[in-house]
Every structure is written in C-alpha cells, then in structure tokens.
Amino acid sequence: MAVTDRSMTVEDAVTTRRSVRAFRDTPVPRETVERLLGLAARSASNSNSQPWHVHVVTGGAKDSLTRALWAALDDGRFGTDPRYPYQPAPDDWVEPYRSRRSAFGRALYQDTLGIDRGDRDARAGHHRRNYAFFGAPVGLILTVGADLGCGAFVDAGLFLQALMLLARADGLDTCAQASFVDFDLVIRHELSIPDDRIVICGMSLGYADEAERVNAFRSRREPLEAIATFVDG
Ligand SMILES: Cc1cc2nc3c(=O)[nH]c(=O)nc-3n(C[C@H](O)[C@H](O)[C@H](O)COP(=O)(O)O)c2cc1C
Known part of the structure; x- marks a missing residue:
C-alpha cells in the first residue's frame, strides 16, 4: 500500500x-x-460561501447507489438538473474543445483499452464502471447549493482540486466524475438530497490498481502558448 508522504510538494x-x-x-x-x-474545506470560496457538500458512500450504501444507477442507466432514465446544463450535447461541442475531447476518447478507449470506435457495447461496458466508482472503496457525491449562480461551481472546482491533491499526499488516487451528473434525480432520491442542492460531480477515492491497463493512460496538455496570454506594458 502506498504510504502517506508528508514531504510531497504541491508540485509533486x-x-x-491523474485520473x-x-x-x-x-x-x-x-x-x-x-x-x-x-482540509479541502479550507479552499477559498466566493464571500466564504462554502457552497459545497459531500456525501461519502462506502460499503452497502455505495453498492446500493451503484445498483440504482445501473438500473437507471439500463432503463435510459437519465435525469439531469435543468438548472445546470453541464456540457454541450456530443454534436454541439465547438473547436478547439471538440478535437481535444475526441483525442481524449481515442487515447483512452482505442489506444489504452483497445476498444474500437464502433464497439458500442465495449464502450458502454467501460462507461458503466463509472457508477461502481471504478471499484474504489470510497465514493463521493459533491453537491452545491442551487441558485447560487456559476460562481458556486468555480468554488466547488477548487474544493475538488484540493481534495485530489491532498489525496495524493496520502498515497491515494482519485477520479473526478461528471458522469454522475446524468443521474442527478436518481442520486438525490437515493441519498435523500433535497432539491435545493445540485449534484455537480462524483469522485472515486482509493488506491490505484496499477495492474489494470486503464491506469496506464496518461493525458496530454496543450502548450503554454495555447492557454496563457501575457499582456505587458
Ligand atoms: C469535473 C470533471 C469531471 C470528470 N468526469 C469524468 C467521468 O465522468 N469519468 C471519467 O472516467 N473521467 C472523468 N474525468 C476525468 C477527465 O477525463 C480527466 O481529468 C482528463 O482527461 C485529464 O486527465 P487526468 O485527470 O488523468 O490528468 C473528469 C474530470 C473532471 C475534472
């Protein structure tokens, strides 16, 4: 088992x-x-509003959430919160994000998992594993207060990032998962989350199984020129 590494720098x-x-x-x-x-709750937030809340699911509670989500997936019972259109429909992505998204899909499914683009069953099989938190012992469901505007999502992102980095210093690994957003209604029902909150992300937390091929995947990044503009003088 990986051990806590208090000497790990933020850069490390x-x-x-990685996911x-x-x-x-x-x-x-x-x-x-x-x-x-x-510690993650030490993250900054707009006017210190701390709009985040986390449901931590483990053991039988995690298994029953997974079962409910698989049942909803199989029945096509998607239920997203109309207050929060998480991302464009697949055909509505614009450049350059469209190409980045396709490159990611190709690198993960084709190059790493060996799943052909046309193999819908195999792709669906991998996607389904999201809802079992990829076998992690701990599942997290992050919600924010509804009707706070987009700023609350920025705050929640800071919380998520802090959590992922803090986990690393404990030898733990994570995967942030927007796939849970597709079942906002099911999750809120299963976990008795009131409708003044919005499910904005899930997360798997545990120790990576390095023997699994999927974990060999390493994502790429755009060069600095593509993401930063320096304005001087
Ligand atoms: C908000 C958010 C939602 C994500 N949702 C999913 C998801 O549902 N399933 C998944 O396998 N990966 C998900 N990811 C992981 C991204 O695909 C990943 O962060 C990206 O490809 C970069 O790779 P890296 O995290 O390994 O650096 C998500 C990441 C973020 C930040």
Whole structure:
C-alpha cells in the first residue's frame, strides 16, 4: 500500500495526480477521509460561501447507489438538473474543445483499452464502471447549493482540486466524475438530497490498481502558448 508522504510538494502532488479508473479494494480509513475533507474545506470560496457538500458512500450504501444507477442507466432514465446544463450535447461541442475531447476518447478507449470506435457495447461496458466508482472503496457525491449562480461551481472546482491533491499526499488516487451528473434525480432520491442542492460531480477515492491497463493512460496538455496570454506594458 502506498504510504502517506508528508514531504510531497504541491508540485509533486500536481504532477503525480491523474485520473485513476481501476482501484484496489484496500479500504480507506474513515479518519483519513474526514481529514482530507476537512482540509479541502479550507479552499477559498466566493464571500466564504462554502457552497459545497459531500456525501461519502462506502460499503452497502455505495453498492446500493451503484445498483440504482445501473438500473437507471439500463432503463435510459437519465435525469439531469435543468438548472445546470453541464456540457454541450456530443454534436454541439465547438473547436478547439471538440478535437481535444475526441483525442481524449481515442487515447483512452482505442489506444489504452483497445476498444474500437464502433464497439458500442465495449464502450458502454467501460462507461458503466463509472457508477461502481471504478471499484474504489470510497465514493463521493459533491453537491452545491442551487441558485447560487456559476460562481458556486468555480468554488466547488477548487474544493475538488484540493481534495485530489491532498489525496495524493496520502498515497491515494482519485477520479473526478461528471458522469454522475446524468443521474442527478436518481442520486438525490437515493441519498435523500433535497432539491435545493445540485449534484455537480462524483469522485472515486482509493488506491490505484496499477495492474489494470486503464491506469496506464496518461493525458496530454496543450502548450503554454495555447492557454496563457501575457499582456505587458
Ligand atoms: C469535473 C470533471 C469531471 C470528470 N468526469 C469524468 C467521468 O465522468 N469519468 C471519467 O472516467 N473521467 C472523468 N474525468 C476525468 C477527465 O477525463 C480527466 O481529468 C482528463 O482527461 C485529464 O486527465 P487526468 O485527470 O488523468 O490528468 C473528469 C474530470 C473532471 C475534472
């Protein structure tokens, strides 16, 4: 098992973080999760509004959430919150994001998992694993207060990033998962989340299973010129 590395720099945490999509069943102690969440809650937020809330699901609760989500997936019972259009429909993505999204899909499905573009069943099979938190012992569902405007989503993003980096220093791995947003209604029902909150992300937390091919995937980034403009003088 990976060990806590208090000497890990922020840079180390940033560069070693990656989305892990297969976990070992090694448990993560509740005290560890509590400490990580407490620290992540030190994240900045607009007017210190702290719009985030996390449901931590483990054991039987996690399994029953997975079963409910698989049932909804099989029945096509998608239920997104109309207050929060998370992303464009697949055909509505514009450049340059469209190309980046396709490149990501190709690199993960084709090059890493060996799944052909046309193999819908195999793709669906991998997608389905999202809802089992990729086998991680801990699943997190992040919600924000509804009707706070887009700023709350920025705040929640800071919380997520802090959590992912803090996890690294404990030898833990994560995968942020927007796929849960597709089942906002099912999740809110299963976890008794009131409708003044919006599901904005899920997350798997645990120890990477390095033997699984999917975890060999490494994502690429655009060069600095594509993402930064320096304005001087
Ligand atoms: C908000 C958010 C939602 C994401 N949703 C999913 C998801 O549902 N399923 C998944 O496998 N990966 C998901 N990812 C992981 C991204 O695909 C990943 O961050 C990106 O490809 C860059 O790779 P890296 O995290 O390994 O650096 C998500 C990431 C973020 C930040």
